[in-house]
Amino acid sequence: MTAKRLVTLRVNGREHALWLSPSDLLVDVLHDELGLSDVRYGCGEGVCGTCTVLLDGEPINACLTFAVQVERREITTLLGLMGEDGSMHGLQECFLRLGALQCGFCTPGMILTAHDLVERVGRPSRDEIRYALIGNLCRCTGYTKILDAVEEYCAQAAPDGGAAR
Amino acid sequence: MVAASFEYVSAASYDEAVQRLVEHGEDAKVVAGGQSLVPMLNLRIVRPSVLIDINPAGSRPPEVEGSLLRLGALTRHRTLLEDPVVRQHCPLLAEAVRHVGNVRVRNRGTIGGSLAHADPTSEIGASALVLDADAVVRGPASSRTVAVRDLFVSYLTTTLEATEVVTDILVPVLAKGQGWGFREMVRRSSDLAIVAVAARVDLDDAAEVVRSVQVSLAGVSDRVVLADPALLAGLIGTSADEASLARIAAEVADAVSPESDVHASAAYRRRLVDVLTRRAVRDAFDRARGVEKAA
Numbered sequence: 001m002t003a004k005r006l007v008t009l010r011v012n013g014r015e016h017a018l019w020l021s022p023s024d025l026l027v028d029v030l031h032d033e034l035g036l037s038d039v040r041y042g043c044g045e046g047v048c049g050t051c052t053v054l055l056d057g058e059p060i061n062a063c064l065t066f067a068v069q070v071e072r073r074e075i076t077t078l079l080g081l082m083g084e085d086g087s088m089h090g091l092q093e094c095f096l097r098l099g100a101l102q103c104g105f106c107t108p109g110m111i112l113t114a115h116d117l118v119e120r121v122g123r124p125s126r127d128e129i130r131y132a133l134i135g136n137l138c139r140c141t142g143y144t145k146i147l148d149a150v151e152e153y154c155a156q157a158a159p160d161g162g163a164a165r
Numbered sequence: 166m167v168a169a170s171f172e173y174v175s176a177a178s179y180d181e182a183v184q185r186l187v188e189h190g191e192d193a194k195v196v197a198g199g200q201s202l203v204p205m206l207n208l209r210i211v212r213p214s215v216l217i218d219i220n221p222a223g224s225r226p227p228e229v230e231g232s233l234l235r236l237g238a239l240t241r242h243r244t245l246l247e248d249p250v251v252r253q254h255c256p257l258l259a260e261a262v263r264h265v266g267n268v269r270v271r272n273r274g275t276i277g278g279s280l281a282h283a284d285p286t287s288e289i290g291a292s293a294l295v296l297d298a299d300a301v302v303r304g305p306a307s308s309r310t311v312a313v314r315d316l317f318v319s320y321l322t323t324t325l326e327a328t329e330v331v332t333d334i335l336v337p338v339l340a341k342g343q344g345w346g347f348r349e350m351v352r353r354s355s356d357l358a359i360v361a362v363a364a365r366v367d368l369d370d371a372a373e374v375v376r377s378v379q380v381s382l383a384g385v386s387d388r389v390v391l392a393d394p395a396l397l398a399g400l401i402g403t404s405a406d407e408a409s410l411a412r413i414a415a416e417v418a419d420a421v422s423p424e425s426d427v428h429a430s431a432a433y434r435r436r437l438v439d440v441l442t443r444r445a446v447r448d449a450f451d452r453a454r455g456v457e458k459a460a
Binding site: 002021022023025028044045046047049052055058059060061063064065066068069113116117132134135136 | 172204206207218220267269272354
């Protein structure tokens with residue numbers, strides 16, 4: 001057994017000091033140690049997207065990252081996109097309004113991935129949204145409403161078509 | 166699924182990674198993006214006692230040096246996909262990476278890690294092969310350059326020594342009168358390729374006929390492979406007309422011996438080699454003519 005070490009993780013703007021083994025996966029630490037129920041273990045091999053978190057703003061697989069690898073880097077989960085007072089992010093509101101979720105298991109990953117796309121592209125096309133979300137599986141909605149919700153959010157956020165385009 | 170315990174070593178430089186490999190030998194494994202290795206650790210298919218994390222060594226932006234594009238081994242797939250220098254000078258690589266994994270995989274996966282992993286369905290491996298790329302490799306005594314065509318041995322096995330680390334990839338830039346093609350078949354977008362074919366065509370000075378052609382195949386063997394140049398020679402001097410192309414693609418398909426597995430039968434894979442080779446070479450030829458027109 002390899003000795004545990006004290007690791008400092010920065011999650012949603014807060015620092016946490018944790019005793020971790022090198023083989024502890026980021027998804028398990030966030031979910032089990034820090035109680036972040038918006039980070040979910042799905043397939044365990046980087047395919048399904050339910051464990052998506054942002055590492056310095058970019059979506060990664062928390063199931064394929066050891067927590068020791070991301071010490072002192074900025075980790076953002078869906079909760080980190082919400083307001084201090086628990087108010088919802090605009091993407092969450094669009095998902096709710098357009099019925100883009102049923103069981104909700106995939107939703108945090110969907111929203112974090114869509115968030116990254118919108119941050120980079122501004123006003124993505126439907127095909128660009130589809131391509132960005134290829135790696136996020138949903139077993140309830142059939143995807144159409146998810147694409148609708150992201151499109152709706154982009155239309156609100158960048159009504160003029162987006163600066164970068 | 167939880168990986169067996171290992172000692173974690175963060176390497177701040179390639180030299181440090183090599184030093185650690187010398188210390189720990191075969192018991193150590195280098196992790197870059199980890200998108201292929203970490204699932205294998207979690208499934209305990211691989212059980213290193215030491216994991217050397219090369220990520221802290223960092224990377225630099227893609228850069229053209231004369232006729233070569235230099236890519237740091239830790240260049241992420243996302244950079245290959247989006248970087249304007251890569252897109253301009255090595256468009257085949259950018260297109261191939263579009264088929265790799267998903268956003269999260271491309272944010273972490275690296276070109277050096279992908280080549281060192283030597284997956285026989287690798288889009289990046291197939292592209293590096295067909296482009297005559299080289300890998301710069303550092304060992305305890307010195308660095309050496311190894312052609313990617315001399316890198317792959319078998320399934321997940323390379324000619325790299327246990328104490329060597331890939332530091333750079335050198336890719337010849339797109340030349341005038343040259344075109345490329347990349348075709349892949351998957352059941353679901355982002356899956357591993359059932360078969361992928363990359364092609365490179367160079368035209369003669371008049372941009373009329375083929376001067377040289379190279380084709381690489383993924384998903385048909387225990388490693389990504391180049392199609393036999395002798396089979397492709399029949400295209401040289403032609404304008405890649407449908408009849409020549411159909412005949413030669415069929416010969417390329419006849420020459421492979423893929424295996425049947427849960428994803429596809431050997432016969433289906435061979436059929437894909439035929440169809441995708443035709444299309445990839447056609448794309449390469451058309452692009453080569455387009456490049457000439459634009460110049």
